[in-house]
């Protein structure tokens with residue numbers, strides 16, 4: 001179906017997009033051990049997360065070994081945070097799939113496949129996180145439990161959860177394509193983890209958009225307004241996790257280098273890690289051009305301005 005025909009008949013347009021997602025999901029299907037890991041291990045002589053995400057190049061007083069360790073700690077948290085958010089994403093897509101059980105069977109299949117892929121990603125990230133933990137010193141801490149976070153997120157309106165999910169899946173793609181893929185110096189297995197993840201996320205974001213539009217069309221103006229409040233609260237909750245995790249990771253790093261840092265250097269490390277996490281999980285998503293277009297199309301100017309006001313302290317920190 002061409003774009004003009006899809007506009008005249010949105011339901012048929014949606015059906016075609018669900019069908020295409022199923023086709024592409026089947027074509028890209030991969031297994032953790034057979035296709036991705038292939039018996040390989042992580043290369044601890046290299047960085048895991050690139051400077052474009054970790055912002056470690058801003059800490060000019062770090063030695064190469066220290067910078068590599070901080071990149072690996074941030075890489076571990078990157079795997080942990082994705083595993084964490086995928087707990088609620090997978091559950092939400094199961095709920096969305098239920099709405100299609102007596103309808104478009106390809107929509108149902110697309111959402112079941114989406115949910116299943118997120119379960120696979122959670123296993124992948126748990127395994128990567130464990131592989132990193134086996135080599136790095138003891139004392140690393142995960143500050144939030146995935147089930148506690150999922151229960152809290154799923155209590156919010158579906159509109160807000162789909163908006164948050166869409167934002168996450170857009171920045172996942174941008175991180176890999178723009179910042180991870182071009183960097184030759186990174187650990188090859190760590191890069192491949194995010195390459196395989198990116199393949200699935202490219203389909204997920206199509207479904208996020210379809211589901212978000214669909215839910216939006218069924219809400220009253222008052223429900224949309226409450227959903228905007230929910231989205232603001234969800235982003236604040238994400239930021240709360242990032243503040244605690246970044247402080248924990250910075251302190252863990254400082255404890256595990258062979259020298260002590262000055263008070264000013266310690267403060268710089270903490271600020272850098274918090275800034276990196278805010279960039280990774282909030283700012284790179286809300287500033288994604290496609291997310292901006294979607295959010296503008298599903299909010300009033302006053303609602304958009306409320307969201308921007310709430311984000312300003314995070315973006316300008």
Ligand SMILES: [Fe+2]
Nearest residue numbers: 086118121197
């Ligand atoms: Fe995923």
Ligand SMILES: [Fe+2]
Nearest residue numbers: 118169201204
């Ligand atoms: Fe996903």
